[in-house]
Amino acid sequence: MTNNAFDMVNINNQIKKLHSYYSPKIIAKVNNEYVKIAKINGDKVPWHSHENEDELFYILEGSLVMELEHQEPFIMQEGDVFVVPKSVNHKVSSKNECAILLIESKTTLHTGNVISEITKSINNQKK
Numbered sequence: 001m002t003n004n005a006f007d008m009v010n011i012n013n014q015i016k017k018l019h020s021y022y023s024p025k026i027i028a029k030v031n032n033e034y035v036k037i038a039k040i041n042g043d044k045v046p047w048h049s050h051e052n053e054d055e056l057f058y059i060l061e062g063s064l065v066m067e068l069e070h071q072e073p074f075i076m077q078e079g080d081v082f083v084v085p086k087s088v089n090h091k092v093s094s095k096n097e098c099a100i101l102l103i104e105s106k107t108t109l110h111t112g113n114v115i116s117e118i119t120k121s122i123n124n125q126k127k
Contacts, residue, residue: 058103
């Protein structure tokens with residue numbers, strides 16, 4: 001992540017640098033929000049919610065299965081945007097590698113209050 005408000009980031013180059021799945025990387029800050037990228041491949045993201053924050057998903061590459069509690073799952077394709085409202089229990093997965101961009105408040109824990117093998121602290125997401 002850059003600290004200079006005038007630094008440009010190439011998302012395609014940043015995706016190529018991602019070597020781990022389920023490990024969001026912060027690539028920019030906008031006001032009180034982080035812009036993150038991540039790769040998903042499989043079904044390791046646990047059911048979770050974010051009590052006080054909405055979460056924006058934008059599909060950069062591939063497709064993502066979005067599951068919301070009490071609703072039918074749906075598939076997001078490259079170019080799709082969806083906002084998970086605060087307090088909605090959700091999980092994501094993919095059958096093949098998928099690259100996503102997330103916009104989340106700086107206070108958002110990427111697996112909510114659920115601690116799992118993929119949970120990363122904000123400090124680890126800045127590296």
